[in-house]
Amino acid sequence: MKYFREKRRIAFAMISPSILVIVAINIFPILFAVYISLHLWSFGRGVPRFAGFLNYEELYYDGRFGDAVLTSAKFVFFAVLLEFVVGFALAFLFNVKVRGMATLRQIAVLPIMVMPIVAGLVWFYMFNENFGVINWLITLLGSEKVGFLTDLDVALFSIVLADAWQWTPFVMLVMFAALQSLPEYVYEAAKMDGLNAWQTFWRVTIPMLRPSIMIVILLRIVDSFKMIELVFMMTQGGPAGRTEVLPWYLYVTGFQALDLGFAAAMAVSMLILVTIFTQLFLSRVGIGNDNK
Amino acid sequence: MHFENKQSWIKKAAAMAVAGAVSSIAVAPASAEGVLNGETIRILAIGDPVFQVMQRIHGDLEEMAGGTIELDVRGFDVLRQQVLLNAQNDVSNYDLISVDLPQFGEYKGFLVDLAGYVESSGMDWQDFHEAAWTGAYHDQMQLGIPIQPHPEIFAYRVDLFEEAGLEPPRTTEQVLAAAKALHGSKDGLSGICWNGARGTPLGQTITMVMGSHGLPVIAMDAIEGGFDLGNVRPENMHPQMESDTASEMAAYLMELMKFSPPGILNMAWDERVRVFAQGGCAMTYIWSGRSAIYELDEDAEARGKVSYLPHPAGPNGLNVSTLGGWFLSIPDNLPEDRRDLAWSVTEWLTSPEMMAEYTKHGNCVAPRHSVSVDEEVVARCPVIPFVDAMATNGEIAGWQRPPVPEIQQIFDILGAEFHEALAGAESPEDALKEAQRQLDRTMRRAGYY
Numbered sequence: 001m002k003y004f005r006e007k008r009r010i011a012f013a014m015i016s017p018s019i020l021v022i023v024a025i026n027i028f029p030i031l032f033a034v035y036i037s038l039h040l041w042s043f044g045r046g047v048p049r050f051a052g053f054l055n056y057e058e059l060y061y062d063g064r065f066g067d068a069v070l071t072s073a074k075f076v077f078f079a080v081l082l083e084f085v086v087g088f089a090l091a092f093l094f095n096v097k098v099r100g101m102a103t104l105r106q107i108a109v110l111p112i113m114v115m116p117i118v119a120g121l122v123w124f125y126m127f128n129e130n131f132g133v134i135n136w137l138i139t140l141l142g143s144e145k146v147g148f149l150t151d152l153d154v155a156l157f158s159i160v161l162a163d164a165w166q167w168t169p170f171v172m173l174v175m176f177a178a179l180q181s182l183p184e185y186v187y188e189a190a191k192m193d194g195l196n197a198w199q200t201f202w203r204v205t206i207p208m209l210r211p212s213i214m215i216v217i218l219l220r221i222v223d224s225f226k227m228i229e230l231v232f233m234m235t236q237g238g239p240a241g242r243t244e245v246l247p248w249y250l251y252v253t254g255f256q257a258l259d260l261g262f263a264a265a266m267a268v269s270m271l272i273l274v275t276i277f278t279q280l281f282l283s284r285v286g287i288g289n290d291n292k
Numbered sequence: 293m294h295f296e297n298k299q300s301w302i303k304k305a306a307a308m309a310v311a312g313a314v315s316s317i318a319v320a321p322a323s324a325e326g327v328l329n330g331e332t333i334r335i336l337a338i339g340d341p342v343f344q345v346m347q348r349i350h351g352d353l354e355e356m357a358g359g360t361i362e363l364d365v366r367g368f369d370v371l372r373q374q375v376l377l378n379a380q381n382d383v384s385n386y387d388l389i390s391v392d393l394p395q396f397g398e399y400k401g402f403l404v405d406l407a408g409y410v411e412s413s414g415m416d417w418q419d420f421h422e423a424a425w426t427g428a429y430h431d432q433m434q435l436g437i438p439i440q441p442h443p444e445i446f447a448y449r450v451d452l453f454e455e456a457g458l459e460p461p462r463t464t465e466q467v468l469a470a471a472k473a474l475h476g477s478k479d480g481l482s483g484i485c486w487n488g489a490r491g492t493p494l495g496q497t498i499t500m501v502m503g504s505h506g507l508p509v510i511a512m513d514a515i516e517g518g519f520d521l522g523n524v525r526p527e528n529m530h531p532q533m534e535s536d537t538a539s540e541m542a543a544y545l546m547e548l549m550k551f552s553p554p555g556i557l558n559m560a561w562d563e564r565v566r567v568f569a570q571g572g573c574a575m576t577y578i579w580s581g582r583s584a585i586y587e588l589d590e591d592a593e594a595r596g597k598v599s600y601l602p603h604p605a606g607p608n609g610l611n612v613s614t615l616g617g618w619f620l621s622i623p624d625n626l627p628e629d630r631r632d633l634a635w636s637v638t639e640w641l642t643s644p645e646m647m648a649e650y651t652k653h654g655n656c657v658a659p660r661h662s663v664s665v666d667e668e669v670v671a672r673c674p675v676i677p678f679v680d681a682m683a684t685n686g687e688i689a690g691w692q693r694p695p696v697p698e699i700q701q702i703f704d705i706l707g708a709e710f711h712e713a714l715a716g717a718e719s720p721e722d723a724l725k726e727a728q729r730q731l732d733r734t735m736r737r738a739g740y741y
């Protein structure tokens with residue numbers, strides 16, 4: 001017994017530096033954000049005042065916060081949907097053994113390597129109504145200019161398109177790797193069982209790709225929810241707040257208005273929302289259940 | 293102009309002039325060469341033209357100064373955070389910081405009063421534009437020296453106006469009439485460019501246009517010819533977005549939308565000047581320093597065809613342009629033994645010789661009368677004498693963008709809420725009402741009332 005206790009103590013001593021690092025890097029900032037959110041804390045304007053849940057109460061009644069959550073949800077839905085559908089299709093396309101496909105694959109992943117802020121700038125100029133190449137082409141074809149960044153119904157989809165341009169290759173890459181790892185004998189068995197191509201796709205390929213699909217969707221959802229660079233460069237939340245996603249509103253509140261207490265309350269709420277969603281998603285889609 | 297304290301300011305100025313004349317005998321003004329004497333100066337700067345010029349000619353600048361110049365150039369938001377963080381240090385990491393005019397209200401608690409240095413060095417402060425000099429005068433203290441203050445003015449294409457037989461627009465009514473006449477009169481020509489982009493760009497437009505309609509966005513004290521920006525008290529912090537003036541301002545902006553170029557809802561400082569430069573607009577609101585974009589570009593269609601006016605006045609307003617731009621200040625946590633050096637460098641960087649030098653490299657701003665009459669400077673930057681004349685005529689002021697700590701929140705709220713109206717998502721009345729509610733909440737949270 002004493003031996004085991006001693007062994008446990010040594011084990012604890014060995015892992016304690018890692019625990020300390022995790023606490024310092026992961027846990028402390030979250031706890032500090034919660035602490036700030038309980039104060040009226042305006043950067044550089046005197047001593048912070050304890051305010052209890054006032055910031056959360058104001059958040060509850062803040063229509064702009066609710067709109068930003070909704071806009072974020074819309075953006076995540078459309079961006080991830082587009083990225084997944086196109087990325088998945090491209091993965092199948094690139095899986096075909098044709099000469100030159102490897103080079104095409106390499107070219108296709110280039111957007112991932114571009115900094116999001118640069119991608120935002122490039123798309124801002126491409127969509128611009130006065131200098132943009134896309135509107136120039138549209139007018140050459142004899143049509144009216146499109147308010148890609150200023151039309152109430154179009155602006156969010158312009159951001160979705162820019163995001164999809166950058167991150168579809170990531171989905172494609174993950175799905176391509178998953179496709180490559182599928183064992184050949186399963187397809188041979190399906191063939192022997194008389195399954196046609198369509199049936200093989202739905203009954204063999206998709207179930208085997210399911211864990212990869214879920215992981216890539218989850219990663220894209222979490223990442224898209226944090227997207228701010230494209231909004232920063234392309235619309236600043238306009239027109240009329242139609243592209244004001246939650247991270248942008250948080251940035252404006254925390255880093256421009258320097259209302260740290262309110263911004264921290266927003267950050268904590270965002271963290272809770274993402275955590276709840278992630279847990280629900282994981283439990284619903286049952287990642288890991290396959291191992292049971 | 294620091295209106296309420298004008299008399300006391302004049303007295304103080306006279307006293308300073310006398311003291312300066314006397315002290316200049318005892319204290320030699322900083323020489324342009326060797327001001328650093330082998331030492332290092334640390335400047336926290338903004339990525340605006342004058343400091344970008346300093347970056348470009350950094351080697352020459354250090355040679356002139358005879359020492360090392362550490363120039364830490366930041367974007368607007370990061371600079372502000374850095375200044376506020378630096379203020380919390382026991383000892384400042386910077387000898388000089390750059391301060392935007394409306395930021396003095398937020399920073400005044402931790403800046404050194406430079407009046408003593410001005411006196412002892414004999415700096416010719418009367419050479420500076422009055423609005424620029426007094427823009428840094430708060431609570432009886434001179435908190436900064438102008439290095440790149442410039443107003444937002446009104447530019448119009450003289451050739452197009454003459455062709456259409458239009459008078460230069462000095463009122464908002466004339467602006468709308470001219471915009472209507474010129475909009476679409478040529479292929480790709482719109483009436484007017486302005487900042488319609490959401491957030492700070494539109495927020496600043498609203499504060500300035502409301503100023504030209506005769507009222508600041510918060511209830512500042514009215515004084516002769518304007519409002520008192522050097523003495524804003526808690527009772528002045530009530531927002532005025534449900535006033536008749538705010539409604540007039542809103543109606544004007546809604547009308548402007550009809551004669552604006554495509555993409556106006558996403559147009560900000562840079563784009564409006566570039567569209568104007570390429571001949572896409574007949575008129576534009578413009579920070580005077582940015583006129584270099586077309587005046588120094590041989591390919592720009594607008595080059596050499598532009599004249600300038602102060603902001604056109606609303607029905608009950610004033611022809612007064614808003615002064616903004618940058619000053620050099622010394623943080624009060626800078627040790628005493630470095631302050632003399634910081635002052636000497638300030639004096640050198642803001643000297644007439646250096647201001648003329650900056651214009652050679654694309655900075656068309658000269659807040660000194662002596663530089664504004666320099667023929668070579670005027671040839672390079674035609675806007676400078678116009679601004680000088682406006683300064684002399686009292687057509688430049690700083691109260692439109694109140695120097696209060698919440699100024700950025702004011703811009704953001706106005707720019708976000710009124711964008712709804714411009715985009716047609718809600719009525720201007722509702723937008724103003726919502727802006728008023730949010731501003732009121734902001735001021736209450738800050739504890740003003």
